[in-house]
Amino acid sequence: MNNTKNNKIKDKRAFNLKLLSIGSVIILLVIILASNILFDKLLGKPLTFDFSMFGRYSITQKTQEVIDKIPEGTTVRIVGLYDVPDNLENSVLEYTKPLLDAYDAYGGDRLTVEYIDPKTYPSIISQLDPSGANDLKENVYVVKYGDNLKVINPKKDCFNFDSQAAMYGYEILTANLVEYTFTNAVNNLLTGFTKHAYFITGLQEDNSTQIKAVLSSMGCDSKDLPVSDDLTIPEDCDILFLNGINTDIPERLQTQLVSYIEGGGNVIIAVNYYANTTEPYEKLNTALDKINIKIDSYVIQENNADYVLGSNNFQYLVDVADDFKDFSSKDQLYSGFARPVRTTDSAVSYVSTYPVLTTSDKASAVVLTDDGQLDLVNEGQYNVGMFATFNEGDVRPQVYVFGTTDLTSDDFISNYSFSHQNVEFIRSCFRNMLNIAAADEVDVPAVAIEDFSIDSERAASSSVTVMALIFVAVIPLALIIVATVVYTRRKHL
Amino acid sequence: MQAIFKREFLSYFRNPTGYVAIALFSFISGVFFIMQVSQGQVEIASEVTSLRSFFIVIVPIVTMGLFSEDRKRGTDVIYYANPITMFDVVMGKFLAAMSLFFIMFINVFIHMIATKILGGKVGVGSWGTVIVFFFLAALFVAIGCLASAITDSQIISAIVCFVFILIIQLISTLSSLLNTAVTTLLTKMNVGSEQASSIGSALENGINWLDPFTKTKDFRYGSFSVAPLIFCISMAIFFLYLTYRLLEKKRWSQS
Numbered sequence: 001m002n003n004t005k006n007n008k009i010k011d012k013r014a015f016n017l018k019l020l021s022i023g024s025v026i027i028l029l030v031i032i033l034a035s036n037i038l039f040d041k042l043l044g045k046p047l048t049f050d051f052s053m054f055g056r057y058s059i060t061q062k063t064q065e066v067i068d069k070i071p072e073g074t075t076v077r078i079v080g081l082y083d084v085p086d087n088l089e090n091s092v093l094e095y096t097k098p099l100l101d102a103y104d105a106y107g108g109d110r111l112t113v114e115y116i117d118p119k120t121y122p123s124i125i126s127q128l129d130p131s132g133a134n135d136l137k138e139n140v141y142v143v144k145y146g147d148n149l150k151v152i153n154p155k156k157d158c159f160n161f162d163s164q165a166a167m168y169g170y171e172i173l174t175a176n177l178v179e180y181t182f183t184n185a186v187n188n189l190l191t192g193f194t195k196h197a198y199f200i201t202g203l204q205e206d207n208s209t210q211i212k213a214v215l216s217s218m219g220c221d222s223k224d225l226p227v228s229d230d231l232t233i234p235e236d237c238d239i240l241f242l243n244g245i246n247t248d249i250p251e252r253l254q255t256q257l258v259s260y261i262e263g264g265g266n267v268i269i270a271v272n273y274y275a276n277t278t279e280p281y282e283k284l285n286t287a288l289d290k291i292n293i294k295i296d297s298y299v300i301q302e303n304n305a306d307y308v309l310g311s312n313n314f315q316y317l318v319d320v321a322d323d324f325k326d327f328s329s330k331d332q333l334y335s336g337f338a339r340p341v342r343t344t345d346s347a348v349s350y351v352s353t354y355p356v357l358t359t360s361d362k363a364s365a366v367v368l369t370d371d372g373q374l375d376l377v378n379e380g381q382y383n384v385g386m387f388a389t390f391n392e393g394d395v396r397p398q399v400y401v402f403g404t405t406d407l408t409s410d411d412f413i414s415n416y417s418f419s420h421q422n423v424e425f426i427r428s429c430f431r432n433m434l435n436i437a438a439a440d441e442v443d444v445p446a447v448a449i450e451d452f453s454i455d456s457e458r459a460a461s462s463s464v465t466v467m468a469l470i471f472v473a474v475i476p477l478a479l480i481i482v483a484t485v486v487y488t489r490r491k492h493l
Numbered sequence: 494m495q496a497i498f499k500r501e502f503l504s505y506f507r508n509p510t511g512y513v514a515i516a517l518f519s520f521i522s523g524v525f526f527i528m529q530v531s532q533g534q535v536e537i538a539s540e541v542t543s544l545r546s547f548f549i550v551i552v553p554i555v556t557m558g559l560f561s562e563d564r565k566r567g568t569d570v571i572y573y574a575n576p577i578t579m580f581d582v583v584m585g586k587f588l589a590a591m592s593l594f595f596i597m598f599i600n601v602f603i604h605m606i607a608t609k610i611l612g613g614k615v616g617v618g619s620w621g622t623v624i625v626f627f628f629l630a631a632l633f634v635a636i637g638c639l640a641s642a643i644t645d646s647q648i649i650s651a652i653v654c655f656v657f658i659l660i661i662q663l664i665s666t667l668s669s670l671l672n673t674a675v676t677t678l679l680t681k682m683n684v685g686s687e688q689a690s691s692i693g694s695a696l697e698n699g700i701n702w703l704d705p706f707t708k709t710k711d712f713r714y715g716s717f718s719v720a721p722l723i724f725c726i727s728m729a730i731f732f733l734y735l736t737y738r739l740l741e742k743k744r745w746s747q748s
Contacts, residue, residue: 052715455612471523483512
């Protein structure tokens with residue numbers, strides 16, 4: 001009787017203990033999960049700190065100002081047409097997604113960031129672009145405001161790449177433009193594109209993708225204008241660009257150019273010597289003659305060691321002329337394989353010309369002779385860039401002529417990115433031509449890419465071999481030997 | 494707790510386990526480091542992130558004997574017979590295993606110094622991955638403690654721990670497969686394709702929320718968040734509590 005009673009008490013005690021064990025474990029699990037979910041929702045974002053190099057996951061004050069400009073009751077949608085991979089490492093989204101999360105967190109109802117895979121949700125394409133005009137495909141971002149949208153390629157539009165490495169098939173990032181691109185896209189959709197730049201094409205010109213991106217960031221839309229027999233410069237053209245042209249302009253363009261300038265148009269011309277050493281640009285010079293400017297058929301060699309960049313006398317610093325000092329934060333810009341730009345001998349009285357970029361007074365012009373030899377012409381100061389305008393009448397055209405393409409070429413901007421003083425300078429030129437107040441412009445800086453390179457001299461192959469030996473062989477083997485000794489000595493204990 | 498910690502920590506070096514674990518870690522981290530040096534770019538964050546994949550091998554080695562060895566030899570009776578709490582036992586052993594991880598990690602600190610000597614950079618992201626490494630190690634060592642407490646066989650304990658960590662490492666893959674399966678099933682049941690995808694995605698996201706690797710991935714880029722660290726620590730506490738309850742149960746059953 002007593003045994004049965006004791007067993008019952010024991011069973012009850014065991015049951016209670018089991019209940020306590022299981023109950024406490026379940027309660028703890030529920031508390032842990034609930035508190036984690038709550039913490040994640042309420043404090044997850046506020047307690048996230050961006051210590052990254054260059055703060056690449058934080059939006060700048062400029063972006064916050066643009067988001068603040070979005071009118072109440074309206075929403076800018078940023079839609080990534082993506083199936084977001086679990087591991088962002090080594091994908092273009094590695095930089096983009098975390099930063100856009102910061103846009104989303106700041107934007108609230110006014111700016112949202114979503115990821116919708118069009119393979120899973122095909123209707124998203126027609127929802128974003130009902131007319132189908134933009135031919136939306138997966139793996140791009142769409143920024144939509146009202147009926148307008150802008151498509152952003154997360155690779156091409158959001159990064160600068162080293163152009164030389166690209167020639168060998170390598171992709172080396174030189175700058176992160178994610179914030180630059182998205183903030184400008186949002187700003188442009190809010191304000192609308194009001195200015196238009198036209199790029200003359202069909203003259204073996206260099207690509208102008210990067211400079212178009214710079215213009216786009218200033219609210220200026222870019223279009224190509226192919227040369228043809230019936231070429232007409234459109235009425236809405238705010239800037240006409242002849243960027244890196246490698247052959248002379250045709251007669252039709254010559255006459256159009258003259259009448260465009262005489263009508264008060266804005267023109268930027270950039271050529272160099274490197275791409276076409278024999279081209280004298282006769283027709284272009286005939287047109288420029290109307291504004292007292294001529295591009296020479298020489299290449300400038302800088303002989304002042306303080307100006308020369310590296311070991312190449314054809315790549316050097318040029319001084320920004322006094323009248324244009326406020327165009328750049330630095331007094332000198334980069335220039336390479338530049339042709340001299342000078343005033344013509346038969347000056348037109350109503351035209352004023354100004355030097356913009358000048359070499360040192362020890363530079364010389366070099367002519368490549370027929371037998372391939374270099375022939376020094378004159379030592380002295382040369383202009384690498386000039387500006388011309390009319391000094392009387394109501395019409396005031398603005399014409400910049402550069403003998404270098406280092407301010408506008410894709411190669412240069414890709415390698416040095418948008419924060420370089422050359423780009424800063426050309427932005428100021430645009431600003432002057434387009435009458436944009438600096439305060440109205442969204443100047444989001446390009447972010448540098450972290451460089452984890454090691455010093456190749458210190459990491460010579462001999463020292464790498466020694467290190468490999470120590471880290472991969474000596475240390476592990478020594479530990480294994482110690483383990484064997486310990487095992488042998490203690491196995492009988 | 495101090496006595497348990499000391500006994501357990503020294504036991505790693507009284508048998509080959511500690512040396513083998515450190516040797517293995519040295520070798521793997523050394524290979525990752527030298528590979529980067531030979532490519533002319535050293536990112537310590539990348540090395541530490543890669544090392545996290547080897548938790549699946551190293552954690553079972555380190556934790557398999559924590560409790561199972563005592564049970565096998567019968568020395569666990571000492572804990573029950575002495576005036577110490579099971580909490581002290583669990584924490585002492587847990588901290589001993591974590592200390593061994595710290596010693597292993599000295600390799601990476603040496604690599605950091607070597608990187609600086611070679612003119613490279615040890616960025617904020619590298620320190621982020623170091624922090625995450627120890628929080629994840631705490632979580633997995635806690636799982637290892639539980640695995641060791643449920644059996645008196647070191648091999649079974651190691652296998653259980655291995656499977657646990659494998660499941661955690663494959664959470665995102667498994668959730669993705671589950672998403673596909675659920676979406677396909679619902680579509681076949683005549684649920685609208687976009688609705689089926691939404692349900693599948695919600696399920697996937699829900700399961701992915703439990704993935705500590707995904708939660709902590711931004712640390713390597715210098716974006717530090719408190720929530721994932723709290724998640725790792727709270728889950729570690731949960732597994733340690735489970736271990737504690739198991740030992741408590743045994744204590745009562747012994748008495």
